[in-house]
Amino acid sequence: MTPLELLTWARGPGLSIALAICAFGILLRLFEIFSLGRKADLSKAREHSPGSGWRTILSRSLPPPGLMKRAPVTYIGGYVFHLGFAITLFFFVPHIELVRGLTGLSWPGLPTQVIDISAVAGLLALIAVLASRLSNPVKRLLSGFQDYLAWLLTFLPLATGYLAFHHLLIDYTLALALHILSVELLLVALPFTKLFHTVSVFVSRWYNGDIFGRKGVAS
């Protein structure tokens, strides 16, 4: 199989399979989670706190005071990674073209220099958070196989994309094929690992905020 054939497979059958598994998994898990329900809270709400869930979505997305002192790597690394990843994912023109190919939607992209910086920032942040996860005894104790898997599955698309874009180490065609394949791995794993937070994060934040609001810890 030549690199181009691999690329063609990745753009064709590979992508279809990955997207299908991802869509299947997301729907499956959403139905499962929502249908589980929660026990009805029979106690009276401590406090009337409309909008507590919504406010929590925002407040938990902002850094809590003191985090910078307590965990600077988590703080900076977390933000830099998520922003870098999102900018690279949503504003690199070939990525927008992919979305356009799938959904018909498109929006303006950013110059490749900006994407380059955001990708490098994302990669460095990922390396930093991994180093801190490994070196900090508490974090290491809390980490399991899934955490490292999620890290790897996120790292690979950024790394292969960077190699492809800069024509480093491997032939561009092969790098592009590996890049798309790594994204497909990410898509397949997304619904079934902690990576599902990309779908569920705001739902769970809302729920936490709302339930704590009822219990008197309104945000």
Place this chain on the structure above:
Amino acid sequence: MAHDAPTIAETLRRQGISRRGFLKFCATTASLMALPPSMVPAIAAALEKARRPSVIWLSFQECTGCTESLTRSHTPSIEGLILEQISLDYHHTLQAASGEAAEAAREAAMRENHGKYLLVVDGSIPLGNAGYSTIAGISNLDMLKETAAGAAAVIAVGSCAAYGGLPAALPNPTGAVPVSAIIKDKPVMNVPGCPPIPVVITGVLAHFLTFAALPELDDRGRPKVFYGESIHDRCYRRPFYDQGKFAETFDDEGARKGWCLFKLGCKGPVTYNACATTKWNQGVSFPIQSGHGCIGCSEPGFWDMGPLYKPLSMPIAPVQMMVGAAAAGGAIAGTAMAMRNRAAKKAAQAAHQKVTVDDLEKAK
């Protein structure tokens, strides 16, 4: 024949070409092959002594586009000179002889230059049924094997000979294969392209002529000098790609301003060829310069690489139906799971035995 043949220098002199002209020819050959100017005297010395090598050109499952391209390298360019310096002893399209006389010419050239002639092939070879493509009643496979046996080297010209090309595109009805799938015991050089650039064809011939050997090849058997870089790497529209300026249609503002053609399906990023540097029609232009994206014609299997006008990052096949069905499947499976979970919950509730304080007292 080989012995009596005049050397190349003699032929040039006889054509009234001066020593100066001859050295210029050598210098052009050097630059064509990306060799340093210091190589010019060596080239001159080699050509002084070189005799016109015999070239046999076989055409199998092809469209003659490669020969069309080759002939465009003629007058009055350097390539024309080179072509006069080889003895093209057999070429279906270009030779005057036909039928038995043509075959006799091929056999004579093979006999007289055994072990020294250059075999050029365009077109792919059908393995399905020998009758799919024959010449003078001889199957392509037999003719290739027979002619390659006495060749010094084989040059597969065009994407069909190099990779199977159009005949090998899915579902490959004739079982077409490239030259390299059959000839394993000779040096085989691939010169892909649909068609290859004329000066690339003549450039590699010039190299063989000068050094009596094939130029340096990459892992796919292609001469590195011409196929070392991708179209995208050398494309003059590249700055627009980097700035994120793209033509969206073939006649919009961006197209008129010469912006990058990526969104219109340009395959330049994955195509290795010399179009962006050597260009076509004696350096006049190349496809991207005329406003059309590269279709990747020099890459293996480019016909099956997905729609020509879809950007490289777009999916090749429509995935919406499949993804929709998978999502529906996920919803159904999720509902089933929900029902199971609820049933389990209910069962647990039903099985729950209530214990009162009295019961506990009694149990004491």
